[in-house]
Amino acid sequence: MAPVFAQTLPRADQVPGGVALVDLGPASAPRPTARFQGEPIMIVKHTDRWTAVVGLPLSLKPGDHDLDVQSSGQKVAATFAVAAKQYPAQHIRIKERRMVDPGPEDLKRIARDQEVIRRAFASWRDDPAPPLSFVLPTQGRLSSEFGLRRYFNGQARQPHSGLDIAAPTGTAVLAPAAGVVVAIGDYFFNGKTIFIDHGQGLVSMYNHLSRIAVIDGAQVRRGELIGNVGATGRVTGAHLHWTV
Ligand SMILES: [Zn+2]
Numbered sequence: 310m311a312p313v314f315a316q317t318l319p320r321a322d323q324v325p326g327g328v329a330l331v332d333l334g335p336a337s338a339p340r341p342t343a344r345f346q347g348e349p350i351m352i353v354k355h356t357d358r359w360t361a362v363v364g365l366p367l368s369l370k371p372g373d374h375d376l377d378v379q380s381s382g383q384k385v386a387a388t389f390a391v392a393a394k395q396y397p398a399q400h401i402r403i404k405e406r407r408m409v410d411p412g413p414e415d416l417k418r419i420a421r422d423q424e425v426i427r428r429a430f431a432s433w434r435d436d437p438a439p440p441l442s443f444v445l446p447t448q449g450r451l452s453s454e455f456g457l458r459r460y461f462n463g464q465a466r467q468p469h470s471g472l473d474i475a476a477p478t479g480t481a482v483l484a485p486a487a488g489v490v491v492a493i494g495d496y497f498f499n500g501k502t503i504f505i506d507h508g509q510g511l512v513s514m515y516n517h518l519s520r521i522a523v524i525d526g527a528q529v530r531r532g533e534l535i536g537n538v539g540a541t542g543r544v545t546g547a548h549l550h551w552t553v
Pocket residue numbers: 453469471472473549550551
């Protein structure tokens with residue numbers, strides 16, 4: 310087994326769209342494994358404890374949630390509480406009606422895109438110490454926060470699942486942490502897109518690019534050029550949409 314390094318943790322924010330940190334006992338025991346809602350969960354060693362780092366979906370219901378933990382072949386109980394959070398609403402006007410009310414052919418493409426995107430986010434590499442601190446991938450104005458409840462031309466749509474950084478087309482987009490490119494593509498809503506797998510299920514996504522500068526399978530270092538800001542897909546102007 311690869312060596313396990315102690316590392317810093319993200320800030321716990323136990324709300325839908327936040328991060329839960331769940332203590333799984335002393336690191337003198339073998340590394341446990343954990344699943345949440347069927348998906349494998351990142352476990353890191355921190356101050357001589359095993360800690361599960363659980364990314365909480367925006368759609369998660371507040372209340373108590375269980376992790377399925379296996380430690381030395383035994384099932385271990387681990388529960389964490391999620392508090393409610395009301396995210397602000399955001400109303401956006403889109404000129405291209407097709408981007409709000411896609412036609413039948415568009416809907417087929419969107420379904421294909423969603424399957425590719427789902428698979429990219431389900432990527433898993435067994436890195437014992439994935440990078441947990443990220444720098445911003447481009448320079449610009451933060452134009453839309455994470456979690457906003459969104460209305461396009463007055464119609465409720467999926468909440469905002471990332472952070473928007475407004476910057477002119479062509480602005481460099483840099484890898485905010487080391488990883489492996491696990492998918493690139495051009496999608497109906499997301500435009501030109503890159504996915505980077507940082508290890509243990511931590512996958513980041515970069516949307517609306519004008520150019521993709523990496524190939525599928527490439528290893529990237531923190532700070533390496535991966536593409537350029539653009540306005541491809543459903544946008545009102547050039548920006549990077551970044552999801553971690
Ligand atoms: Zn966005």
